[in-house]
Amino acid sequence: MKHAIHQLNKAFDHRVRLxxxxxxxxxxxxxxxxxxxxxxxxxxxxxxxxxxxxxxxxVQVNKQFVGKKPNTTYTASAEGKQAFQDHLSTLEKLLRQDG
Amino acid sequence: MKPAVDPLAQLTEIRSIMERSSRFISLSGLSGIGAGVVALAGAAFGHWYLTSHYGEGGFVRLMEGSTEARASTLPFLLGLAVGTVLLAFAVAFWFTRRRALQDGRTLWDGAARRLFWSLAVPLVVGGLFCIQLYVRGAAGLVVPAMLVFYGMALLNASKYTLDEIKLLAYTMLLLGLVASLLPNYAFLFFALGFGLGHIGYGLLMYNRYERAPRS
Known part of the structure; x- marks a missing residue:
């Protein structure tokens, strides 16, 4: 079987993105x-x-203006939330495999 | 080959970030103790003032007294209430700021803002409602209403800070309901809830999260 490490989402392979x-x-x-x-x-x-x-x-970007100042907020998309959950499950799987 | 990913460290960090970004965790136990002491002092001063103006059982006499008597005492009670709240808030703010600085955390972040507003809205509404209760002749319900509104405010705010605050919220709600059955003991319930309640919660939080672990 392929090691679970290969199932880790490449989009999350950086601490900051995580x-x-x-x-x-x-x-x-x-x-x-x-x-x-x-x-x-x-x-x-x-x-x-x-x-x-x-x-x-x-990630969804929402740009609004508060008065004249631009105000950008970020929200996780449904797809992003799913991908993140999958990533967490894979990490847990890795723990079980190694432990 | 050992993979270059430490899943445990990643999971721990994710958990900590999610917790840190959504909850305000710098609230110091000393803030609770300080606010409780201020509340006790406020209750003692109010009790002394009413006793010296209306004799033994001053508050009960005032409650059952004339509309004029209540109207003339309103500025004092309002001043006392606002003064006590401001002083308690200042003390609480000071200890919490100190803790945030010690831990190197930002004091005023998104979680702090949400905590503040989730407390402020029910408290302001409750305060205005209590003034109406007093003016309209239901002075005996003021302290129970204060306790109930404060309990609701804490319950509302518990989403944005550590869960132990729910304990304080339920204590306030229970005391508020019991106090509504015993209006003659309003000052006692005020001191129990806002004084001892805060001090108890503060001690619990301080012991659990801040006291330096014994070596």
């Missing part, structure tokens, strides 16, 4: 700044990883 998804699983509509503070990241670092998650359709 972190972003974890925050979005627990909260709806998180702003860029809140995301940045919670995960303790720089603007550029977070932006590139969020863009990667957006590209595969796991």
């Amino acid at each position: 972190g972003v998804m974890a925050v979005l699983m627990a909260n709806d509509g998180v702003s860029f700044n809140d995301l940045k503070e919670t995960l303790d990241l720089t603007d550029g670092n977070l932006a590139s990883h969020v863009a990667a998650l957006e590209k595969v359709g796991y």
